[in-house]
Amino acid sequence: MRSDAMPEISFLQDLESDLRAIAEQDALRAPRRRARRRVGLATALGALVTAAIVFVVIGNPIGGAGSRIDAAAEAAVAPPNLIEHTVELTRLVESGQTVTVRQERWVATDSPASWRELNDDPADGGPIEQAESPTTVSSYDATGAVIYERTKPVNWKGADHSMAIDDMNVVRRALADASVSDQGTTTLDGQTVEQFDFGSRDTNGQACSYYATAGDLRPVALDCTNLLGHPWLSSHTTYEWLDPTPANSALLSLEGVHPDARIESAPLGECVQGQHYFGPSDPRDAPCAVNAPGG
Amino acid sequence: VKDRALVAPDAFVAFYREHAEAVLAFFARRTLDAEVAADLTAETFAAAYAARARFRDHGDGAAHWVFGIARNKLSRYYRSSRVERDARDRIGLPDRAPLSDDDLTRIDDLADFAPTGEAVRQALAELSEADRRVLQLRVVESRPYPEIASLLGCSEQAARVRVSRGLQRLDGHLAS
Numbered sequence: 001m002r003s004d005a006m007p008e009i010s011f012l013q014d015l016e017s018d019l020r021a022i023a024e025q026d027a028l029r030a031p032r033r034r035a036r037r038r039v040g041l042a043t044a045l046g047a048l049v050t051a052a053i054v055f056v057v058i059g060n061p062i063g064g065a066g067s068r069i070d071a072a073a074e075a076a077v078a079p080p081n082l083i084e085h086t087v088e089l090t091r092l093v094e095s096g097q098t099v100t101v102r103q104e105r106w107v108a109t110d111s112p113a114s115w116r117e118l119n120d121d122p123a124d125g126g127p128i129e130q131a132e133s134p135t136t137v138s139s140y141d142a143t144g145a146v147i148y149e150r151t152k153p154v155n156w157k158g159a160d161h162s163m164a165i166d167d168m169n170v171v172r173r174a175l176a177d178a179s180v181s182d183q184g185t186t187t188l189d190g191q192t193v194e195q196f197d198f199g200s201r202d203t204n205g206q207a208c209s210y211y212a213t214a215g216d217l218r219p220v221a222l223d224c225t226n227l228l229g230h231p232w233l234s235s236h237t238t239y240e241w242l243d244p245t246p247a248n249s250a251l252l253s254l255e256g257v258h259p260d261a262r263i264e265s266a267p268l269g270e271c272v273q274g275q276h277y278f279g280p281s282d283p284r285d286a287p288c289a290v291n292a293p294g295g
Numbered sequence: 296v297k298d299r300a301l302v303a304p305d306a307f308v309a310f311y312r313e314h315a316e317a318v319l320a321f322f323a324r325r326t327l328d329a330e331v332a333a334d335l336t337a338e339t340f341a342a343a344y345a346a347r348a349r350f351r352d353h354g355d356g357a358a359h360w361v362f363g364i365a366r367n368k369l370s371r372y373y374r375s376s377r378v379e380r381d382a383r384d385r386i387g388l389p390d391r392a393p394l395s396d397d398d399l400t401r402i403d404d405l406a407d408f409a410p411t412g413e414a415v416r417q418a419l420a421e422l423s424e425a426d427r428r429v430l431q432l433r434v435v436e437s438r439p440y441p442e443i444a445s446l447l448g449c450s451e452q453a454a455r456v457r458v459s460r461g462l463q464r465l466d467g468h469l470a471s
Contacts, residue, residue, distance in 0.1 A: 009401045011333050011394055012315050019311055019344060022386055023304035092348060097385070101346075121346050128363045139363060143370035 068182055068217075072196060072210075073175035075217040076168065078109035083242040083252065084168075090235040098233070106251040109241070114252050131254045140254045140261065147254045147263045167222060167237060171210050174198040185214060193220050301347040301357070311340055314361050316405060321365055323406035326372070329399050332406075334378040337391060339365045341382035418468035426461040433458045 078084055088103040101121045108114040116131040129140040138149040174180050175196065183195035193211040208224040219239035226233060242248040250256030255263070301307050318339055322332035342364050343350075350360055372378055382388075394402070419427055432443045444454040 009316070009319070009398050009405070011391060011398050012319065012336075014391060015337055015340065016308060016311055016315070018388055019340060020304060020308050022344065022388065023307050099345075128367065130363075139359075141366060141370070143373070 068194070069175055069178055069180060069196065072180075072194065072212050072217040073172065075212060076172050076175055076219055078168070078241065080110035081244055082109045083107070083244060083248050084109055085240045085242050085251075086167075086237055088167075088235055088237040091233045106242075108244075108252055116252050116254065116257070129254065131252070133253060138254050140258060145258065145261045147258060147261045149254075149263055149265045151265065168219060168239070170208075171198075171219070171222060174208075174210075180210070183209070186211075188221060191220065301350045307344060307347055310343075310357055310361075314358060315340065317358070318361060318365050319402065320405045320407070321362065322369065323402050325369055329394055329402040331372070331378060332402065333391065333394060333398075334380075335365070335368050335372060337388060338378060338380060338382050339368050341386050341388045342368070345382055345386050415465075418465050421468045422461065422464055425457070426464055429454070429457045430461045430465065434462075 084105075084107045086103075086105045086107075088105075090101045090103070092099050092101065101119070103117065103119050105117045106115060111134065113132055113134045116129070118127055118129050120127040127142070129142070131138050131140075134152075136149050136151055138147050140147050180196040180198040183197055186193060186195045188195075188211050192214045194214055194217060196210045196212070197208070198210070199207045206224040206226055208222060210222050211220040212218060213220055218241070221239065222235075222237045224235050242251075254261065301310055315336065319332055319336045322335040322339075323329060326332050326335070339361065343361050346364070350357065368379075419430070422430070429443070429447065432438045432446065433440075438446075440451045440454050440458075443458070444451040447454060447457070449457070
């Protein structure tokens with residue numbers, strides 16, 4: 001691992017120079033995008049001021065907004081013993097092309113450290129599938145049908161610590177501190193939903209709209225737009241809560257969805273670089289294979 | 296909500312410097328070809344750059360993420376026997392120069408084939424003379440099958456079978 005010294009291999013030095021030049025060029029393009037957005041933002045702010053004046057004059061057409069936000073906050077808390085299923089589509093602009101990345105995740109609502117995630121990013125050359133359980137972290141190699149599983153140390157960050165990032169936490173915080181604006185009823189993909197808009201410090205300058213079911217205000221979707229001009233443009237995440245049937249519970253683990261895969265186990269933190277398990281065919285991983293549970 | 300940890304140019308370059316050698320060694324050990332390893336390394340970091348806005352630290356840091364990309368690139372190389380350059384084209388990474396002799400030596404050092412070489416030497420020592428001979432001709436000297444058949448005084452088909460069996464026995468010794 002290197003930290004400050006330049007790589008001694010000139011190919012790596014050249015590659016670093018090229019990547020730096022591209023990164024700096026892209027960073028220069030971002031302010032131009034921001035400038036264009038400011039024009040749109042000014043128009044939007046104008047509309048917002050107009051709407052606010054109308055709101056003050058005619059009163060709140062929704063009525064009881066505070067209680068609706070409270071109700072939405074309550075309904076956004078995941079009930080125990082279910083499986084939260086999310087699909088996130090992120091739009092980005094890379095080298096002038098718009099690319100969509102799909103991330104799908106299943107999380108046990110009563111055990112946030114139990115989840116599986118499938119990332120399908122064109123830049124990765126194929127889907128990357130990972131999972132975590134209270135005792136292991138693992139990834140799946142589709143080519144060899146192998147699950148690389150690493151056992152967490154006993155003192156691993158606490159049993160409830162999850163490596164998954166749950167965007168719903170941002171929504172829950174925004175609803176809980178009432179930093180959302182109730183936009184009333186709207187239609188999303190043909191479904192009647194309630195819309196709440198927010199853009200707190202949690203969102204790093206993003207403007208988000210959260211949609212909940214019209215009846216019981218359960219999560220439906222979260223749309224965020226990046227106002228800062230970074231490479232991603234917007235993300236659209238849909239939510240559903242699944243019952244813990246055997247078939248749905250199987251979605252939480254790599255073993256559940258790839259029952260025929262071979263499992264290569266190793267303790268976490270004792271493999272190469274303390275980070276990554278390359279598999280027993282790599283001579284550097286010999287200690288991991290020897291120490292593998294049951295192996 | 297996106298993590299922007301790798302979006303800033305300096306952050307991405309620091310990430311590259313931290314993992315570049317390990318990724319290059321990873322490919323060198325698996326492809327046994329420094330030029331291919333260099334191309335795969337460039338393609339991997341181009342893909343990581345293109346995807347940097349979506350990087351999420353799942354607790355085991357960026358190494359897990361970049362080696363996930365590297366594994367996918369390696370799998371696709373194994374399937375097609377060629378290194379794609381989709382990610383390099385996508386971000387506009389220029390073609391690289393051929394590796395210098397110094398770089399070839401340093402990549403060999405980086406890959407540290409010593410443990411593998413010792414294991415292969417031991418496994419070869421346990422093979423019969425006939426197996427060693429046929430593997431020498433085909434694997435080390437890369438001779439075509441008609442020539443191997445002529446040297447061994449057998450049919451081309453028989454030469455293929457002997458090479459195949461020799462490799463299977465070598466694999467068995469390596470596995471044990």
